[in-house]
Amino acid sequence: MRDRYVILAALVLFFVLVTAPVWYARAAGEKAGGPDVKLPTQEKACVMPVDYMRTSHMDLLISWRERVVRENIRTWTAPDGTVYTVSLSGTCLKCHTNKAEFCDRCHDYAGVTPYCWDCHVDPAAIARSRP
Amino acid sequence: MNALLSLVAVSILVALAWVGGSVASLRSVFGIVVPAAAVAIFVVGLAARVTRWALTPVPFRIPTTCGQQRTLPWIKASWIESPWTRAGVVVRMALEVLLFRSLFRNTQAAMTAEPIPAAGQDAHGAAPAARGLRRLVYGEEKWLWLAALAFHWSFLVVLLRHLRFVVEPPPAWVDAIAAVDGFFQVGVPVLYMTDVLLLAALGYLLLRRLVDARIRYLSLLQDYFALYLLIGLVGSGVLMRYFVRPDVVAIKELALGLVTFAPVVPATVSPFFFVHLTLVSVLLAYFPFSKLVHMAGVFLSPTRNLANTNRMRRHVNPWNYPVKVHTYEEWEDEFRDKIKAAGLPLEKA
Numbered sequence: 001m002r003d004r005y006v007i008l009a010a011l012v013l014f015f016v017l018v019t020a021p022v023w024y025a026r027a028a029g030e031k032a033g034g035p036d037v038k039l040p041t042q043e044k045a046c047v048m049p050v051d052y053m054r055t056s057h058m059d060l061l062i063s064w065r066e067r068v069v070r071e072n073i074r075t076w077t078a079p080d081g082t083v084y085t086v087s088l089s090g091t092c093l094k095c096h097t098n099k100a101e102f103c104d105r106c107h108d109y110a111g112v113t114p115y116c117w118d119c120h121v122d123p124a125a126i127a128r129s130r131p
Numbered sequence: 132m133n134a135l136l137s138l139v140a141v142s143i144l145v146a147l148a149w150v151g152g153s154v155a156s157l158r159s160v161f162g163i164v165v166p167a168a169a170v171a172i173f174v175v176g177l178a179a180r181v182t183r184w185a186l187t188p189v190p191f192r193i194p195t196t197c198g199q200q201r202t203l204p205w206i207k208a209s210w211i212e213s214p215w216t217r218a219g220v221v222v223r224m225a226l227e228v229l230l231f232r233s234l235f236r237n238t239q240a241a242m243t244a245e246p247i248p249a250a251g252q253d254a255h256g257a258a259p260a261a262r263g264l265r266r267l268v269y270g271e272e273k274w275l276w277l278a279a280l281a282f283h284w285s286f287l288v289v290l291l292r293h294l295r296f297v298v299e300p301p302p303a304w305v306d307a308i309a310a311v312d313g314f315f316q317v318g319v320p321v322l323y324m325t326d327v328l329l330l331a332a333l334g335y336l337l338l339r340r341l342v343d344a345r346i347r348y349l350s351l352l353q354d355y356f357a358l359y360l361l362i363g364l365v366g367s368g369v370l371m372r373y374f375v376r377p378d379v380v381a382i383k384e385l386a387l388g389l390v391t392f393a394p395v396v397p398a399t400v401s402p403f404f405f406v407h408l409t410l411v412s413v414l415l416a417y418f419p420f421s422k423l424v425h426m427a428g429v430f431l432s433p434t435r436n437l438a439n440t441n442r443m444r445r446h447v448n449p450w451n452y453p454v455k456v457h458t459y460e461e462w463e464d465e466f467r468d469k470i471k472a473a474g475l476p477l478e479k480a
Binding site for chain 1: 170173174177178181182184185186294295296297298299300301305306309310316318319320321376377378379380381383384387388390391392393394395397399427430431
């Protein structure tokens with residue numbers, strides 16, 4: 001008989017757990033919508049089309065890493081024939097000058113922690129931190 | 132046949148979801164209506180099922196003990212396998228829910244490969260009549276337990292990792308789980324251990340039903356359906372993570388739209404994601420009406436959650452009605468003169 005209260009309490013707990021994201025969104029005042037990414041102003045096109053970059057930039061970056069680190073090939077020719085220097089800090093961050101407002105916005109939004117920055121540095125952040 | 136039919140059923144679901152994700156007018160149906168309805172069916176259906184169980188009378192205890200019950204002080208009692216306290220029951224339930232204790236005891240019956248020797252007694256002390264026959268033996272069967280454990284725990288981790296899509300900003304502990312899960316940093320995006328474990332466990336659980344003729348004979352349509360559904364769900368997720376890249380940011384916009392009740396279906400969400408979303412919706416909606424409801428049922432198994440106090444305490448059925456009895460004393464009073472006349476002894480002279 002008294003087990004029914006335990007079962008009811010468990011059901012309430014189950015309901016709260018299942019709908020937790022909804023309550024959290026209410027409490028935190030979340031709004032639907034994507035991240036606010038700052039795109040570079042001086043350049044119009046990236047090394048690959050935007051659709052590819054949006055979904056698969058990590059493939060390109062990892063192939064760049066392997067070309068440089070394992071094969072010592074420091075240039076990369078885009079499908080449109082342009083030759084780029086393979087460098088995360090030098091080429092990518094030349095246009096996307098602000099890592100915090102470009103890379104991190106999407107990565108934080110999607111809950112992704114890439115390990116690029118375990119080794120690489122963000123030159124702008126270092127420059128800012130110098131007195 | 133069962134295996135084939137359920138494969139066809141899941142394939143139809145996948146095809147439907149793909150069409151739903153490709154046709155512009157159906158995208159909001161499959162991206163918003165179907166998942167919302169599925170969650171509603173899941174919650175209400177499960178609550179209804181558990182309520183029905185809670186209202187079912189359990190008039191006596193069925194402890195199905197696997198250990199010595201508590202009796203005399205000099206007989207060692209097993210407080211977990213045959214609990215008589217609330218703490219013992221809690222530990223037994225925890226072992227059952229978290230480690231699948233009863234599945235760990237799984238055995239498999241098989242005939243011995245070699246006949247019992249014709250002459251003399253064999254090592255097992257077989258009776259003479261059994262000589263020359265093969266013997267039925269029971270062996271331990273731990274693979275099912277291992278695969279079940281790998282599947283359930285991996286599924287939980289995967290479920291928790293998905294919180295990054297419905298919570299903004301993603302909680303730090305979810306990031307921590309993902310970091311541990313992707314500890315080996317294989318490839319980009321990093322390979323999750325749980326993805327590999329899930330597919331391996333599901334593969335084993337399916338092959339187990341397909342390969343062994345006896346288990347195949349016992350397998351029903353719904354056994355295969357649940358497995359194919361899960362394989363489709365996990366498979367589409369794994370494909371999206373490692374092979375066909377979807378627009379993750381757009382997917383999170385869709386998910387956040389659902390939890391904030393401001394649904395949107397961004398144009399860049401690929402039909403592939405709709406397959407994943409529809410399969411998980413089907414899984415949720417199917418849950419309360421299928422064997423998958425053991426998620427809730429395990430907590431209410433009378434053989435696990437009742438203490439073995441059948442002899443220690445008097446359990447009176449709460450809805451016993453007053454039974455009209457005729458005691459010996461009343462009977463003696465009724466026939467006193469006749470008993471006396473016959474010269475029979477009386478309790479009360």
